[in-house]
Amino acid sequence: MQNWKKILKNSITDSATLAKYLKIDKKEINKVISKYPLRINSYYLSLIKRKKDPIWKQCVPSIQEVRLGLGKRDPLLEEKYSPIEGLIHRYKDRVLLYVSNMCAGYCRFCTRKRQVGTEEKVLKAKDVQKAFRYIASNKKIRDVIISGGDPFVLGDKEIEYYLKNLRKIKHVEIIRVDSRIPATLPQRITPELCKMLKKYSPLYFNTHFNHFQELTKESRRACDMLADSGIIMGNQSVLLAGINDDPKALKKLFEGLLTMRVRPYYMYIPDAVKGTYHFRVSIAKALKIMRELIGHTSGLAIPHLIIDLKHGGGKTPLLPKYIMKRKGRRYVFKNFENKLFYYADVK
Numbered sequence: 201m202q203n204w205k206k207i208l209k210n211s212i213t214d215s216a217t218l219a220k221y222l223k224i225d226k227k228e229i230n231k232v233i234s235k236y237p238l239r240i241n242s243y244y245l246s247l248i249k250r251k252k253d254p255i256w257k258q259c260v261p262s263i264q265e266v267r268l269g270l271g272k273r274d275p276l277l278e279e280k281y282s283p284i285e286g287l288i289h290r291y292k293d294r295v296l297l298y299v300s301n302m303c304a305g306y307c308r309f310c311t312r313k314r315q316v317g318t319e320e321k322v323l324k325a326k327d328v329q330k331a332f333r334y335i336a337s338n339k340k341i342r343d344v345i346i347s348g349g350d351p352f353v354l355g356d357k358e359i360e361y362y363l364k365n366l367r368k369i370k371h372v373e374i375i376r377v378d379s380r381i382p383a384t385l386p387q388r389i390t391p392e393l394c395k396m397l398k399k400y401s402p403l404y405f406n407t408h409f410n411h412f413q414e415l416t417k418e419s420r421r422a423c424d425m426l427a428d429s430g431i432i433m434g435n436q437s438v439l440l441a442g443i444n445d446d447p448k449a450l451k452k453l454f455e456g457l458l459t460m461r462v463r464p465y466y467m468y469i470p471d472a473v474k475g476t477y478h479f480r481v482s483i484a485k486a487l488k489i490m491r492e493l494i495g496h497t498s499g500l501a502i503p504h505l506i507i508d509l510k511h512g513g514g515k516t517p518l519l520p521k522y523i524m525k526r527k528g529r530r531y532v533f534k535n536f537e538n539k540l541f542y543y544a545d546v547k
């Protein structure tokens with residue numbers, strides 16, 4: 201058995217085992233995991249440095265998940281925009297394929313908390329065929345995202361099956377994969393996997409690091425191997441209260457990612473998902489954080505701040521306010537150092 205499969209197989213999924221490694225309240229954990237499953241693999245567990253640090257909070261269940269009761273199961277109405285099993289079609293030219301509901305670890309803040317890990321399953325063969333037919337018959341679809349759960353918990357052959365069939369559809373120009381594996385189980389990125397992925401270039405890989413403690417020798421090695429295989433790497437993080445809602449921590453994360461050839465792409469305001477409400481950060485705070493990042497590090501290290509509007513309103517960028525006043529073609533700007541500058545626009 202490959203090393204990553206062993207690590208995954210031996211993941212912690214119950215409170216008694218977790219209590220051997222961390223000081224936890226088993227009763228509380230049991231209450232939470234009867235609703236939202238637990239999985240922490242030994243690699244990710246090894247990143248915890250102290251109680252309630254940013255890694256702990258991302259993977260160890262908290263009683264707040266079941267206590268608060270705020271939020272919705274599916275605030276983005278993904279189920280409404282799912283014309284067939286396993287496929288979300290929200291934007292005309294893009295679809296998302298939900299290939300598996302398993303992950304290398306179950307993040308406590310997950311937007312798809314209603315689905316991940318509950319009853320572990322992959323998309324059935326007949327539904328996969330239906331999805332390919334749907335994409336092939338809809339010529340407007342030029343971009344397909346293979347997502348989940350985490351598609352990289354599947355074997356190389358299963359991943360290749362998706363890639364091969366999607367590449368046969370002429371109007372599909374872009375294939376993206378969304379996977380948190382480089383952060384949660386970097387051992388999954390093997391030379392064999394990279395060799396296979398390379399055949400399907402150009403391939404966009406959006407990974408998901410949230411904190412600089414996740415940037416390790418192993419995750420660096422995984423991202424290096426992917427980048428060396430010609431894969432274009434981006435990162436989507438989520439702004440999470442008590443984990444990374446701090447400009448200094450984010451700067452360290454984003455600058456670190458760039459050195460791993462991973463471009464910070466999106467940073468999401470957390471969705472109002474039931475069971476994750478305690479991670480929410482206000483828009484005002486998120487904009488303040490962006491103000492402390494923009495101009496204080498390279499533009500390459502700045503992701504787009506995104507809010508995914510409820511009821512399927514879509515991904516919408518947010519930017520701090522830089523234009524303070526406008527009179528005709530005369531503008532007053534506040535720059536990154538909060539100094540005022542006048543600008544006369546073209547006639």
Ligand code: SF4
Nearest residue numbers: 303306307310349380
């Ligand atoms: S890896 Fe992604 S899909 Fe899986 S639990 Fe974490 S955030 Fe959710």
